[in-house]
Amino acid sequence: MAVSAVEAQGVTKVFGSGAGEVRALDEVDVAIRQNEFFTLLGPSGCGKTTLLRLIAGFEQPTSGEILLEGQPIAGTPPFRRPVNTVFQSYALFPHMSVAQNVGFGMEMLGKDRRTIAETVERTLDLVKLGGLAGRKPAQLSGGQQQRVALARALANRPKVLLLDEPLSALDLKLRKEMQIELKRLQGETGITFVFVTHDQEEALTMSDRIAVMSAGRILQVGSPTEIYEKPTRRFVADFIGETNFLAAEVVAGEAGSLRVRLPGGRELSVLDAFEHKPGQTVTLAVRPERAELAEGGAEAQLAGRVENLVYFGTDTTYHVGLEAGGGFVVRLQNREGARRRHEVGASVGIRLPAEAVQVLRD
Amino acid sequence: MLATLRRHPALQRLLLIGPSAAVIGFFMVVPLGLMVAVSLMGRNIYGGVHWGDFTTEAYVKFLFERNLDDTLAFNPVYLQIFLRSFWLSLSTTVVALLFGFPVALYMTLQREPYRTVLIFLVTVPFWTNLLVRNYAWVLLLRDTGLINGALLGLGVIDHPLPLLYTPFAVAIGLAYSFMPFMVLPIYASLEKIDFRLVEAAYDLYAGRLTMLRRVVLPLARPGIVAGSTLVFVPCLGAYVTPALLGGSKTMMIGNLVAGRFSEARDWPFGAALAFFLLAMVLLAMLLQALRSRRQAEAG
Ligand SMILES: Nc1ncnc2c1ncn2[C@@H]1O[C@H](COP(=O)(O)OP(=O)(O)OP(=O)(O)O)[C@@H](O)[C@H]1O
Ligand SMILES: [Mg+2]
Numbered sequence: 001m002a003v004s005a006v007e008a009q010g011v012t013k014v015f016g017s018g019a020g021e022v023r024a025l026d027e028v029d030v031a032i033r034q035n036e037f038f039t040l041l042g043p044s045g046c047g048k049t050t051l052l053r054l055i056a057g058f059e060q061p062t063s064g065e066i067l068l069e070g071q072p073i074a075g076t077p078p079f080r081r082p083v084n085t086v087f088q089s090y091a092l093f094p095h096m097s098v099a100q101n102v103g104f105g106m107e108m109l110g111k112d113r114r115t116i117a118e119t120v121e122r123t124l125d126l127v128k129l130g131g132l133a134g135r136k137p138a139q140l141s142g143g144q145q146q147r148v149a150l151a152r153a154l155a156n157r158p159k160v161l162l163l164d165e166p167l168s169a170l171d172l173k174l175r176k177e178m179q180i181e182l183k184r185l186q187g188e189t190g191i192t193f194v195f196v197t198h199d200q201e202e203a204l205t206m207s208d209r210i211a212v213m214s215a216g217r218i219l220q221v222g223s224p225t226e227i228y229e230k231p232t233r234r235f236v237a238d239f240i241g242e243t244n245f246l247a248a249e250v251v252a253g254e255a256g257s258l259r260v261r262l263p264g265g266r267e268l269s270v271l272d273a274f275e276h277k278p279g280q281t282v283t284l285a286v287r288p289e290r291a292e293l294a295e296g297g298a299e300a301q302l303a304g305r306v307e308n309l310v311y312f313g314t315d316t317t318y319h320v321g322l323e324a325g326g327g328f329v330v331r332l333q334n335r336e337g338a339r340r341r342h343e344v345g346a347s348v349g350i351r352l353p354a355e356a357v358q359v360l361r362d
Numbered sequence: 363m364l365a366t367l368r369r370h371p372a373l374q375r376l377l378l379i380g381p382s383a384a385v386i387g388f389f390m391v392v393p394l395g396l397m398v399a400v401s402l403m404g405r406n407i408y409g410g411v412h413w414g415d416f417t418t419e420a421y422v423k424f425l426f427e428r429n430l431d432d433t434l435a436f437n438p439v440y441l442q443i444f445l446r447s448f449w450l451s452l453s454t455t456v457v458a459l460l461f462g463f464p465v466a467l468y469m470t471l472q473r474e475p476y477r478t479v480l481i482f483l484v485t486v487p488f489w490t491n492l493l494v495r496n497y498a499w500v501l502l503l504r505d506t507g508l509i510n511g512a513l514l515g516l517g518v519i520d521h522p523l524p525l526l527y528t529p530f531a532v533a534i535g536l537a538y539s540f541m542p543f544m545v546l547p548i549y550a551s552l553e554k555i556d557f558r559l560v561e562a563a564y565d566l567y568a569g570r571l572t573m574l575r576r577v578v579l580p581l582a583r584p585g586i587v588a589g590s591t592l593v594f595v596p597c598l599g600a601y602v603t604p605a606l607l608g609g610s611k612t613m614m615i616g617n618l619v620a621g622r623f624s625e626a627r628d629w630p631f632g633a634a635l636a637f638f639l640l641a642m643v644l645l646a647m648l649l650q651a652l653r654s655r656r657q658a659e660a661g
Contacts, residue, residue, distance in 0.1 A: 058561050078564040079573075091562035095580045104576075105566035152566070 003070040004031040005160055005192035006055055011064035013050050013216075024050040026216040028064070032160075032194060033209075037186050039195045041203040042213030043239070048196040049088060051213075052162045055194065056085050069159065079108075084153035088164040088196075090145045092137040098124070098148050099133040105156040123151040126181070142169040147178070154185070160192045167202070179206055200240045204228065212236045229287075232273070232361045237285040244291070244328050246284040246302075250276050258359065260284070263324035266301045268352060272359040283360040288331040290356030293318065293341070293348050300349025302328060306342050320348060394640075401633035409627045420634035440618065444638070447614040450529055450604075451597035454536040455544075458593045459586065461537065462544035466585075467578070469545075470552040481549070484542050492539060496606045499535050500526060503607065527609035535603040536593075543592035551585025552578070587654065595643050615639050 013025040024047045032038045040048045053059045054066055057078035065072050073081060084105065092101050102123055103116045111119075124130055127147040137145055146169045153161055166182075167175050183206055186193045197203050203210050204224040211221045212235070220227060220236045231237035234245065248260040251267060258272045260282060276282050294300040307327070308319040311334075318330045328350055332341075342348055367374055404415030422428075427437035469480045487495060502508045505522035513519045525531055555578060563573040579586075601616035608614065613621075615635065622632030 056561075056565060058564070078561070079567045079569055083565075085562075085565045087558060087562060087565075089556075089558055091556070091558040093559060093562070093577060104563075104568075108567035108572065156566070 002034055004067070005034045005036065005069060006032040006194065007067040007070075008051070008054075009065045009067070011051075011054060011061045011066060013047070013054060013059060014062045023216050025054070025061075028216075028218055030211055030218055030221060032192060035186075035190045035192055037183065037193045037195065037206060037208045039197060039203045039207040039210045040213055041197060041200060041210050041239075043198055046213040047216045048198075048213060049164055052085065052164055052194065052196060055160070056083055056162055057081050082159040083162060084156050084158040084160075085162045086146075086149050086153045086164060086166040088168075090137075090149040092145055092148055092152070094137055096136075097133065098129065098135050098137070098140070101137065101148055102151045102155050104152065109156065119155050120151075123155040126154070126185070127151045127178075143171065143174060146170065150178075150182075157189060158191060160194060163193060163195045165196055165198070167197075168199075182206070204240070212239060214239075230358055231285060232358075234283055234285070234360055234362060237358070237360065242288050242329060242331075244286045244288060246286065246326075246328075248282055248284050250278050250280045250282055252278055258282070260359075262301055262352075263322060263326065264302055265324075268301050268354065268357065270354055270357045270359055274359065274361045276359065283362070285358040285360055286328075286352060286356055288317065288329040289315070289333075290353065291328070291330045292351040292353070293320075293330055293332065294351050295349065299351060301352045302350040304328065304348060304350065306344050306346050306348055309342070309344060318342060318348070320350060397633045397636060401630050401637055403630055405628050405630050407627055409629065411629050417630075420628075420630035423631055424634060424638065440635070443613055443618050444615060444642070446529070446612070447598055447616075448642070450532055450536070450612075450614065451594050451600075453529075453533045454540070454597045455590050455594045457533055457537040458541055458544040459590060462541055462589065463548055463582075463586070465541075466545050466548035466552055469549050470555075481546070484545050487538075488542060492602050493606075495539065496535055496603050499531070499538065499607055503531050503534075526607060527611055529608070529612050531607040532604050532612050532614070535607040536597050536600055539600075539603055540593040540596060543596070544589040547588040547592065548582060548585040551582045551588075555581045587650070591647065591650065594646070598643060599639060 008028050008030045011025055011028045012023070015022040015024055028047075028051065040051060042048055050059065054061055055068075057073070057076060060074065065074065067073065068081065068083070093104065096104070099117075099120050102120045106116045106119060120133065121130075124133055127150055129144060129147055129151065132140065132144065137148065140148065146166060150163075150166050153163075163182075167178050170178060179202065182193070182195075185191075195203075195206065204227075207224055209221060209223055210227050211218045212227060213219065214235050219233050220231065222230070227236065228240055231240070231243075237243040237245070246262060248262050248268075250258055251261050252259040253272065253276060256272055258270050258276060259267055260270060261267050262284075270284065272282075302320075302322055302324070304320040304322040306318055307321045310317045310319075313334070315331050315333045318332070320328045320330060322328055330350060367377070400411055401420050402416055402418065403411035403413060404417050404419070406412050422434070424440050425436065425438075426434040429435055465484070469477055469484075472480060500507075503525040504510070505524075505526070507526070509525060510519075510522040514522065559577055559581070560573060563577045568576060598614075599616050600614055601620055604612055604614040605617055608617075619632050619635045619639070622628045622635060626632075
């Protein structure tokens with residue numbers, strides 16, 4: 001297998017000491033492949049920026065090691081790492097023009113003036129700032145500044161580009177455009193992108209792989225489909241999209257397959273990746289659009305009453321109160337037109353196809 | 363009364379400006395006017411001037427000597443003192459900048475409580491009298507002083523180095539005296555720099571020195587300009603330091619002017635010299651202002 005572009009091995013980062021100690025990263029292991037669009041996804045404060053800063057070299061890990069293309073880089077200062085950053089705060093040089101900002105890295109690398117001027121122009125066109133080369137950062141809007149920051153990092157064609165929420169200040173339309181643009185650019189240039197966001201949709205649409213982070217740990221790494229369809233942890237399932245959680249008891253189990261008893265007493269066979277044992281309680285995750293409604297009846301696994309329904313046009317969301325307690329959300333596509341099949345107050349059964357149920361690790 | 367005021371905004375404005383106008387008038391315009399007046403009067407050899415005896419003799423004296431037959435001969439003595447003052451002030455400013463900038467940078471990089479302590483320490487020399495502080499340098503620099511004593515004792519030199527009563531001693535003393543004026547404005551502008559810009563420069567392959575030159579220095583410019591002005595201008599008019607550390611050989615404008623008013627009893631000439639000094643400072647500041655405006659427009 002090819003060597004990883006970036007690899008973190010047991011990386012822990014602790015800020016402060018004593019009572020004020022913050023464990024920003026906790027035993028993080030991750031391998032980012034060459035030419036991959038890799039996204040760090042997680043809520044505010046989970047350590048995304050800290051991981052980028054460790055890769056860029058602005059911070060040293062408290063323990064563990066970072067490797068760039070297989071080489072440990074502990075002693076290498078940031079200015080010798082073939083890595084560029086698009087800062088969350090832009091960090092544009094206020095005393096330099098847009099063009100000077102974008103050309104700065106190439107100037108430091110000793111490129112000749114012609115090359116610099118041409119690359120600056122091309123990169124500014126790319127981020128749609130063609131006419132603003134002569135402006136100072138203070139004369140730009142927030143979104144324009146963000147695009148300058150992007151151009152400044154891109155212009156150097158680094159091996160690895162670290163992007164810390166680079167699209168957060170853009171309006172929806174421009175944001176969508178830039179998402180496509182970034183994705184295209186990444187494919188064309190062969191630069192490895194490490195992209196930080198706390199927008200799950202952005203992560204799902206852009207990434208080759210996503211690492212979902214929480215409280216300094218990476219909980220799951222996988223392709224967007226894996227992360228969405230096969231979450232392994234409650235946090236991941238909850239953070240991305242909408243999910244129903246059910247507590248179930250394992251009644252029998254062997255080699256990756258479990259027989260579990262659902263709330264209400266019905267039993268169901270499901271696939272299990274985590275070797276749960278009979279007698280244990282497991283958490284099941286079911287996406288609302290993967291469950292089905294039935295008119296009561298024997299083939300349903302859960303029974304309840306429709307408490308509320310929300311019509312969205314393309315689909316309808318049913319909020320069902322379960323007889324065994326708790327709620328369950330089912331989303332059905334309105335294939336048969338606007339006809340509502342179940343009214344508020346109606347008794348319904350919920351059918352869970354085995355492949356729609358994901359057994360979580362914890 | 364208040365109602366009257368409210369109805370007359372012009373009167374209001376006058377009352378608001380009044381006090382400061384009075385202070386400026388009394389403490390600046392009147393003395394300066396007096397100085398110009400004195401410089402244009404005839405000299406009274408016992409001190410003071412003969413009022414009403416109008417003459418430009420004092421200004422002629424700056425560059426020319428009057429021979430016995432009333433012809434004028436060029437006399438560069440005073441001009442030399444002016445040039446020396448200018449040159450010494452410039453060197454002092456450069457020395458203060460070279461030492462002051464790293465100090466300010468160091469202060470900026472410290473943590474908060476320690477930083478405040480450092481600011482406090484920078485101002486400590488101001489607590490003692492200027493005279494006392496300069497005497498301390500006499501003790502350090504003289505032939506039997508600490509520096510020469512140590513070097514002689516270590517056998518590095520056979521004869522004491524001539525340190526005191528040299529332009530070097532004056533520059534050192536002046537730089538020392540005015541150092542806080544350099545450090546504090548630079549610190550103020552360094553402190554405002556967003557440290558993330560430094561990281562951005564590192565990220566874009568700038569080494570430490572390049573980063574300093576391309577990012578920190580340009581952003582600290584206002585502080586450097588302010589600090590340099592604050593050191594250069596008082597240096598031009600310095601009196602105590604050159605008197606103590608420069609001796610008669612390294613006289614500066616301040617000493618020259620003081621001498622005209624005391625021993626020489628030539629008030630008009632003293633006033634004229636002071637007026638030249640003022641003109642020089644104003645000219646220097648005007649040039650600086652023009653330069654920075656042109657730079658602001660260019661960049
Ligand atoms: N220099 C520092 N000193 C102390 N604590 C820090 C420092 N930098 C980060 N932290 C803490 O480490 C944790 C992770 O911070 P980090 O900036 O990596 O979060 P993030 O995931 O990027 O969040 P956001 O989405 O809000 O940008 C936070 O609790 C933060 O308070
Ligand atoms: Mg962040």
